[in-house]
Amino acid sequence: MEATRAKIRAFLAKFFQHADLKDSDDIFALGFVNSLFAMQLVLFIESEFRVTIEDDDLDINNFRSIDAMAQLIERKTTSHLAM
Amino acid sequence: MQTTLTDQQQSAQARFKAFVRTEILPHADRIDQEEYTPRELISKMAQQGFFGTFLAEEWGGTAMDMITSGILHEEVGYGCSSLRSLLTVHSMVSYAIQKWGKAHLKARWLPLLASGARLGAFALSEPHAGSDAKSIETTATLQGGSYRLQGQKKWITYGQIADVFLLFAQVEGKVSAFLVERDTPGLSIIPIRGMLGTRGSMLAELHLQNCRIPAENLIGGTGFGLASVATSALDIGRYSVACGSVGIAQAALDASLRFVHTRKQYGAFLKEHQLIREMITNMQTNVSAARLLCRHAGYLKDIGDPTTLMETFIAKYFASTAAVKAANDAVQIHGALGCSNEYPVQRYLRDAKIMEIIEGSNQIQQIHIAQYSYQQHR
Numbered sequence: 001m002e003a004t005r006a007k008i009r010a011f012l013a014k015f016f017q018h019a020d021l022k023d024s025d026d027i028f029a030l031g032f033v034n035s036l037f038a039m040q041l042v043l044f045i046e047s048e049f050r051v052t053i054e055d056d057d058l059d060i061n062n063f064r065s066i067d068a069m070a071q072l073i074e075r076k077t078t079s080h081l082a083m
Numbered sequence: 084m085q086t087t088l089t090d091q092q093q094s095a096q097a098r099f100k101a102f103v104r105t106e107i108l109p110h111a112d113r114i115d116q117e118e119y120t121p122r123e124l125i126s127k128m129a130q131q132g133f134f135g136t137f138l139a140e141e142w143g144g145t146a147m148d149m150i151t152s153g154i155l156h157e158e159v160g161y162g163c164s165s166l167r168s169l170l171t172v173h174s175m176v177s178y179a180i181q182k183w184g185k186a187h188l189k190a191r192w193l194p195l196l197a198s199g200a201r202l203g204a205f206a207l208s209e210p211h212a213g214s215d216a217k218s219i220e221t222t223a224t225l226q227g228g229s230y231r232l233q234g235q236k237k238w239i240t241y242g243q244i245a246d247v248f249l250l251f252a253q254v255e256g257k258v259s260a261f262l263v264e265r266d267t268p269g270l271s272i273i274p275i276r277g278m279l280g281t282r283g284s285m286l287a288e289l290h291l292q293n294c295r296i297p298a299e300n301l302i303g304g305t306g307f308g309l310a311s312v313a314t315s316a317l318d319i320g321r322y323s324v325a326c327g328s329v330g331i332a333q334a335a336l337d338a339s340l341r342f343v344h345t346r347k348q349y350g351a352f353l354k355e356h357q358l359i360r361e362m363i364t365n366m367q368t369n370v371s372a373a374r375l376l377c378r379h380a381g382y383l384k385d386i387g388d389p390t391t392l393m394e395t396f397i398a399k400y401f402a403s404t405a406a407v408k409a410a411n412d413a414v415q416i417h418g419a420l421g422c423s424n425e426y427p428v429q430r431y432l433r434d435a436k437i438m439e440i441i442e443g444s445n446q447i448q449q450i451h452i453a454q455y456s457y458q459q460h461r
Contacts, residue, residue, distance in 0.1 A: 014458050036451060038310035039318070040389045047387035055183050058304040058311055 004049065004070045011044050012066070023066040038063070045069065051076040084382045086375065088150070095151050099158035102131060107162035114165050114283035115430050118276055120244075125169070129199025133159070133170060137178045137319065142193035144177075149381035153326040157377070160330025164434035165283030167330065169202070171323040171442075172240045175316040176203025176249045179260070183303040183312050188262060192247065204245030205320070206236040206263070206289055207313060213238075214447050216251070216258070216309060221291060223252035223261060225298060230254075230261065232269070232294040240441075242287025243274050249302070250289070251313060257306030260313065261296060269294030280433035318392055320442040321399045322380055328402035328438045329373045335406070335413035335431045336366040342417055353416065362412040369405035376401050393455040400448040403438035410435040 005023055012021055015037055016030065027033060041063060042053045051073060062072040088096065106127050114120055128134065136152045138144025147155070152174075160167035177196045180188055180203075195201040212219045221234025232252055239248070248263045263270060275286040303312040343353035343363065353359045376398035383391035410432035414421035421428045439445045 017458075035310040035314045036392060039314040040392055042311065042315075043387065043389035043392065047389065055185055055303060058183070058307045060306070 001070055001074060004073055005066050007048055008045075008066050008069050011041075011048070021066065023070075025066070026064050028060065028064060041069075045073060049073045049077065084379055086378070088154075092148075092151050092154065095147075096154045096158065098131075099155050102127075103158050103162040107159065107166060111163040112424065112427060112430065114163055116282075116424065118278075118282045118285070120165060120169065120241075120283050120285060122244075124166070125199065125202070128159075128166070128170075134173055134199035134202075135177070135197030137174045138181055138193055138197045142181065142189065143197035144193070149322070149384040150378055153322060153377050153381045156323045156326040157330040157333070157374070160327030161334045162330075163283065164281045164327060164331060164437070165285075167323070167327040168240050168281050168284045168441075171320050171327070172205045172245075173199075173203045174323060175205045175320045176247065178319045179249055179302065179312050179316040180262070182315055183260075183307075184262075185299060185302075187299065188302070192262070195246075201246040202241060202244060204239055204241050204248050205316060206239050206242070206248040206250040208236065208238045210235060210237050214444055216313065219251055219253060219258060221250070221252040223254050223259060225254070226295075228298050229295045230298055230301070232261070232263065232291040232296065234291050236289035236291075238275070239287050239289055240281075240284045242272055242289060243285035248289065249312070249316065251308050254305050258308040258313070259305050260302040260308040262300045262302060263291075263294070263296055267294055267296060278437075280430075280435070280437040282433075314392075317442055318395055321395050322377070322384070324438055324442045325373070325380065325395065325399040325402040326377045328399070328406040328435065329370060329377055331406040331431050331435050331438065332366065332370045332373060332402070332409040335409040335428060335435075336363070336370055338426065338428050338431070339363060339366065339413045339416045342420075359416060362416060366409045366412060369401075369409060373398070373402035373405045393451065396443070396448050396451050396455070399438075399442065400445055400452060403435070403445060406435035406438055407432070 009021065045051065046053055062068055110124060132145050133155060135144035136147040136155060139146050156167055156170055159170055180192055196203055207216055209219050209221060221232065223230040223232050234252065246265050250261050250263045251258055252261060269292050271290045273288040275288060278286060343359055346353045380391055380395040380398045383394055410428060413428040414432050417426055417428050420426050
């Protein structure tokens with residue numbers, strides 16, 4: 001899970017250059033988030049972690065923080081492996 | 084990225100070119116002048132599988148790679164920007180349903196959209212909201228098992244004949260996306276005529292008065308209409324417009340090349356005059372550069388690279404600007420003939436101008452591209 005968090009952190013650093021993001025920080029509350037960023041985030045998660053983000057995953061709480069995204073990826077990876 | 088096409092891509096390109104030359108080009112001026120797209124031409128495109136290129140085979144699509152799809156949109160754009168815009172909006176709707184639609188919506192709509200038996204259109208713009216999409220005024224109110232839509236949409240490409248609309252509305256102040264069928268009671272469709280360019284794209288206004296649709300027609304969840312559905316659909320739309328712009332610019336260049344080889348002034352063919360050479364040089368260079376930007380964006384889509392979003396902005400910005408310049412120079416080279424409907428270059432110029440406005444105006448592109456540039460500079 002820490003490797004996942006590190007990759008997300010590195011990706012977010014491109015967008016939140018002046019913020020020292022903690023894993024639990026709410027990125028929506030910090031601002032700088034627009035629809036274009038959200039889509040880039042979805043594409044990043046899909047390509048980097050080989051998962052597919054679907055309609056049911058589109059809950060803002062899944063993308064609110066580094067921790068939340070890491071948990072989403074963990075769930076998606078686990079469910080994929082279980083199939 | 085490989086800059087040359089594979090054998091398969093070259094073969095597809097040859098097939099697209101042949102279709103455009105035999106089936107589209109002979110009708111393109113008439114489509115423009117009559118502001119109407121013949122149904123039989125749409126049927127011929129459907130028979131070629133052109134409406135399902137972004138869809139998986141399980142839905143009846145051809146699941147083309149993005150570069151090949153881009154070539155299709157370039158070639159159709161070469162022949163007729165109105166028909167290319169049909170491919171654009173139809174692909175946007177198809178792609179959004181495939182990516183974000185619930186299982187029953189996929190099962191119902193994707194086979195019909197893939198075959199072209201039904202046409203899709205994208206309904207975001209309104210009389211008071213264009214670039215500022217968050218400010219749309221159409222509302223959707225959940226009442227029992229259905230949403231009640233109230234409001235108005237404008238400039239809806241192929242709205243006159245589309246069977247299903249991917250329509251955006253505010254749900255408790257959050258932009259959300261819905262599928263709305265053409266024959267839904269409370270939806271009335273008013274044709275728009277007299278546009279500057281892509282005049283055959285059969286624009287319409289949509290008026291929604293107590294228009295009720297099933298609650299399960301919501302796509303992407305409440306409040307995710309812009310962040311997921313519109314953004315991903317507009318990315319496909321922007322890619323299509325970028326490639327279509329390359330088609331316009333190439334058509335302007337080809338028309339100019341034919342003209343400068345046959346027209347004489349001051350005892351020499353136009354091609355010998357240095358100022359003509361300058362215009363041809365700029366056209367050729369811009370067409371080549373724009374095409375490479377499009378192929379790069381397509382390649383990034385194929386490998387799932389998130390930078391494809393911004394690279395598509397860049398491709399669309401450059402290609403649409405190049406198309407306007409090329410078409411403008413083509414009219415200039417043709418002189419008075421270029422201003423008459425005896426030659427298609429005036430159509431190219433009018434169509435090219437539209438490319439600078441649709442799927443995000445070029446000013447919106449510039450704002451985002453500059454921000455992207457700042458992110459790269461650390």
